[in-house]
Amino acid sequence: MNGITQKTWTYQLVGSILTITESFELTKLSIVLQSGTGTILGNELCNGIASIPIDLIIGQPVLVLGDDSGTPISNYTIATTGVVALIGQK
Numbered sequence: 001m002n003g004i005t006q007k008t009w010t011y012q013l014v015g016s017i018l019t020i021t022e023s024f025e026l027t028k029l030s031i032v033l034q035s036g037t038g039t040i041l042g043n044e045l046c047n048g049i050a051s052i053p054i055d056l057i058i059g060q061p062v063l064v065l066g067d068d069s070g071t072p073i074s075n076y077t078i079a080t081t082g083v084v085a086l087i088g089q090k
Helices: none
Strands: 008-014 017-020 028-035 038-042 062-065 076-080 083-089
Touching (some): 008 076, 028 038, 028 076, 076 083
Antiparallel strands (some): 008 083, 028 062
């Protein structure tokens, strides 16, 4: 082994809203809409450009990655009328 320890985080969001913050300590996040409608709302600026909402498509995963320095993902809000599966890596 190379001495690297990784932890997996899973969550099922049902008809609700969840905001991913630095406190989750996630460096990778996979988001999959399983039913209903869903949207990802980013709250960060990238090179001065504001993010726009991303509508999720049932069965099509969206992968969110932190930067190369290992900084956790932060300020992503996921909203759904159905079910969204979330799998993250710490």
